[in-house]
Amino acid sequence: MATMQLPDSFLWGGATSDFQCEGGFGEGGRGLLTRDFETDGSVDTPRQLTLKMADGSRGSVNSSFFLCQPIPEGAEPCIYDDQYYPSHQGVDFYHHWKEDIALMAEMGFGVYRFSITWSRIFPTGDEETPNEEGVQFYVDVVDELLAHGIQPLITICHDELPAHLAKTYGGWESRHVIDCYLKLCRVLFERIGTKCKYWLTFNEINAIAGYIATGSRKTDEQTHYQCIHHMFVASALAVKMGHEMMPGSMFGTMYASSEIYPATCKPEDQLRRMQCRHETQLFSDVMAMGYYPYYAQDIFRRKGVKLVMEPDDEEILMEGQLDYVTFSYYRSAVVDAESPLLRMGGKPENPYLKITPWGWQIDPIGLRYVMNEIYDRYRKPIFIVENGLGAIDEMLPGGTVDDTYRIEYLTEHLREMAKAICIDGVECLGYTMWGCFDLVSLSTGEMKKRYGFVYVDMDDKGNGTLKRSKKKSFDWFKRVCETNGTNL
Ligand code: BG6
Numbered sequence: 001m002a003t004m005q006l007p008d009s010f011l012w013g014g015a016t017s018d019f020q021c022e023g024g025f026g027e028g029g030r031g032l033l034t035r036d037f038e039t040d041g042s043v044d045t046p047r048q049l050t051l052k053m054a055d056g057s058r059g060s061v062n063s064s065f066f067l068c069q070p071i072p073e074g075a076e077p078c079i080y081d082d083q084y085y086p087s088h089q090g091v092d093f094y095h096h097w098k099e100d101i102a103l104m105a106e107m108g109f110g111v112y113r114f115s116i117t118w119s120r121i122f123p124t125g126d127e128e129t130p131n132e133e134g135v136q137f138y139v140d141v142v143d144e145l146l147a148h149g150i151q152p153l154i155t156i157c158h159d160e161l162p163a164h165l166a167k168t169y170g171g172w173e174s175r176h177v178i179d180c181y182l183k184l185c186r187v188l189f190e191r192i193g194t195k196c197k198y199w200l201t202f203n204e205i206n207a208i209a210g211y212i213a214t215g216s217r218k219t220d221e222q223t224h225y226q227c228i229h230h231m232f233v234a235s236a237l238a239v240k241m242g243h244e245m246m247p248g249s250m251f252g253t254m255y256a257s258s259e260i261y262p263a264t265c266k267p268e269d270q271l272r273r274m275q276c277r278h279e280t281q282l283f284s285d286v287m288a289m290g291y292y293p294y295y296a297q298d299i300f301r302r303k304g305v306k307l308v309m310e311p312d313d314e315e316i317l318m319e320g321q322l323d324y325v326t327f328s329y330y331r332s333a334v335v336d337a338e339s340p341l342l343r344m345g346g347k348p349e350n351p352y353l354k355i356t357p358w359g360w361q362i363d364p365i366g367l368r369y370v371m372n373e374i375y376d377r378y379r380k381p382i383f384i385v386e387n388g389l390g391a392i393d394e395m396l397p398g399g400t401v402d403d404t405y406r407i408e409y410l411t412e413h414l415r416e417m418a419k420a421i422c423i424d425g426v427e428c429l430g431y432t433m434w435g436c437f438d439l440v441s442l443s444t445g446e447m448k449k450r451y452g453f454v455y456v457d458m459d460d461k462g463n464g465t466l467k468r469s470k471k472k473s474f475d476w477f478k479r480v481c482e483t484n485g486t487n488l
Contacts (some may be wrong), residue, residue, distance in 0.1 A: 004418045005486065011151065011429060012481045013111035014104060014436020014453070015386055017158040017203065019087040021439040022117060024094030029131040031123025032163040034171070034212045035087040037077035038063050040445035040460060043358050047445045049211060052078035064443060066342075068210030071217040077163065084461050086440040086447075091456045092466050097141055099468060100437055103454055105148035107474060108481030112150050113385050113432045114141070115158035115203065118184055124164035125180045130187045138188075142195050152196045153385070153432065155254065156185060156238070158203040159213040159442075171215015172227035175310075178234040185238045186245075193246040200252050200326060200385070201235035206283040207256035221303040229307050232286050236320020250323040253287050254385055255280065257327035257374065259366030261334045263348055268337035276335050276342060281377070288325050288378045290318035302341075324429060325378050328386030329370055329413075332363035358390055358449060364412035371420040371428060381427045387413055388434035390441060390449040393471065401455050401471040410473070414480070414488050433477070437468060453477050 019035040039060075041047035046067060048060040054074025061069035071077070079085065093100060104112055118125065120134035142152050161171055162180075169176050205228065210219050214227040239251040260276050262269035278295045285293040291314065300307065334350045335342075353361040367387070375382050389409040393401045410433065420426045435451030438458075447460050453474040458464035479487050 004422045004488075006418060006421060006484050008484070009429075010421075010484060011111040011383075011431070012477075012485075013109040013113065013150065013153075013430065013432045015113035015153075015432040015434050016093070016115075016436065016439055017155065017442070018115045018117040018120075019090065019158070019160055020435075020442060021090040021093040021437070023088065023090035023092040024120075025088035027094065028120065028133040028137060029123060030117060030134060031119035031125075033087065033117065033119050033160045034077070034163050034166050034215055035160045036085055036163065037079060038085060038087065038212060038445065040084050040086050040440075042444050042446055042460075047443075050078055050080055050083055051075040063210065063212055065207065066209055068212070068219055070219045071211055076167070077211070086445045086462065089462050091437070091439050091447075091458055094137075096466065096468070098144060100454075101141070101144050101148060101150070103468060103470075103474075104145075104150060104436065107436075107453060107478045109150050109436075110481070111153050111198070111430055111432060112145055112436075113153040113155065113200075115155035116184070116188065118157060118160065119162040121184055121187060122162060122180065125162035125177070125184075126164060126168075135187060135191055139191055142192050146195060151198065152192070153198040153200070153383075154188070154192070154196055155200040155203050156188065157181065157201070159208050161213075161215050166211060166215030166217075169215070170217065171211070172230045173214075173216050173218075173223060175230055175233075177215070178230055178237065181234045182237055182241065185241060189242055189245045193242075193249070197248065198250050198252070198324075198383075199242060200254050201238050202231060203254045204256040204328060205231060205235075205253055205287075206280045222305050225300065225303070225305045225307060228283070229309065229313075233313055233316055235287060236290075236316045239320040239322065240316075252322050252324045252326040252383065252385075253284075255284050255325070255327045257329055257370050259329075259332035259363060259370050261332060261350065263334050263336035266337065269335065272335050272337050272339055272341075276339070279341055284325060284374070284378070286317060288322045288380060290321040292317075322380065324381040324383055325374055326383040326385040327370070327374060328434065329367050329384060330387065330434075331360040332366035333361065356390060357392065358444070360390070362389075362409060364409075364416045367413050368416040368420040368424070371417065371426045372424055375426040375428075381429050383429045384417065384431045386432065386434040388451040390435075390451055392448055393438075393450045393455060395455060395457075395469070399469055401469070403471045403473045406451075406471070406473045407476045410477075411488055414485060418485055418488060
């Protein structure tokens with residue numbers, strides 16, 4: 001058996017997104033984001049996008065992932081004083097970043113993945129010059145990280161965009177937004193480029209949908225894939241510009257990558273599994289290989305999609321291929337011949353796996369499988385940029401949390417990750433645990449679905465002292481970083 005010794009260069013760390021942790025709404029010149037109109041929800045109550053209807057009355061539509069609804073004619077996203085909007089406060093990283101980075105440093109992080117609030121740098125997205133205060137905030141964060149020996153890994157755009165770009169242009173429906181995105185990239189590369197090697201052009205591009213992430217009021221397949229095509233082009237142009245401006249920089253895009261099993265060895269189930277896999281692989285294939293794969297024709301035919309492309313687009317995609325492939329991995333799914341063609345799989349349930357209270361199937365071996373599958377497909381280095389357990393943590397009287405269940409979840413996943421690297425030979429650059437300090441859940445907008453090594457005193461409605469406290473897993477992960485995983 002090969003020794004389970006990870007490479008010395010392996011990067012351990014954590015990951016967050018701006019709208020789930022940053023807050024600082026209305027401060028430092030930050031403009032409105034599409035996310036700012038989204039309420040909290042729960043596992044049973046979908047998050048809502050609040051609206052002012054054409055007749056002036058109050059309305060809302062479901063904003064969650066693939067269930068999101070279009071915005072009716074004449075209605076506009078609107079913020080109401082009596083509603084709670086989690087992106088406005090996040091967990092107030094905007095005022096706690098030094099403390100949060102110090103805690104990461106204490107754990108021995110080598111890398112911290114975070115995302116940029118686009119509207120903090122370009123409040124509407126349409127300005128010619130950036131908001132200096134916004135740029136400086138991220139320069140300061142990066143400098144603080146580097147002073148602690150932590151490399152930044154920056155997600156340029158995490159499922160959101162300035163609300164003005166959505167309202168005025170329909171978001172990514174318009175090629176104008178490609179230029180706005182590149183303007184953002186140029187500022188980041190100029191001001192942070194020498195300090196940051198690892199970049200991600202977009203987050204979970206295969207799992208986004210609707211107004212919040214694409215800026216479009218519509219949710220039909222034609223509009224969705226046209227928006228995605230524009231994001232592909234924007235990403236490829238950003239990669240090209242980044243390579244020119246920052247020699248040695250590495251570009252990826254992040255994919256939501258749960259493993260999918262066929263329900264039985266019946267050939268029809270296996271065929272369905274492959275077709276579901278293609279629904280996701282389409283995204284990584286285009287971006288990592290530089291062209292639309294053969295099976296895209298079938299997907300677009302079924303969905304009635306006819307992409308509008310400019311003459312140079314194919315060349316742009318080819319020239320802007322990713323350097324490394326990154327993904328999130330939380331769970332696995334099962335499909336049978338009757339399952340709908342979903343990007344993330346779906347029912348039936350897997351009788352061999354446990355599930356979390358949010359219905360996510362826990363599957364450490366699936367991580368090893370996915371790592372092999374992705375590396376085998378692209379033969380480019382991979383990076384696990386999200387993994388973790390969302391759980392209900394209880395603060396004990398002594399001021400700590402006994403999250404042994406989280407340690408168990410992570411230990412099992414990290415052991416499988418080590419096998420993929422040390423036994424199977426997958427080239428994996430690092431691992432960033434999702435939500436290293438507690439933050440607001442993306443899917444439900446709750447605070448009680450916690451992932452962190454650090455507990456943040458805040459409830460589902462944003463009340464609390466925001467005090468940070470170490471959980472039991474804090475010292476455990478510190479040991480993982482110190483020993484480069486040999487204690488697993
Ligand atoms: C990924 C996202 O989908 O999963 C994160 O990139 C998100 O933003 C994470 O938080 C976990 O999902 P949730 O819904 O548990 O917060």
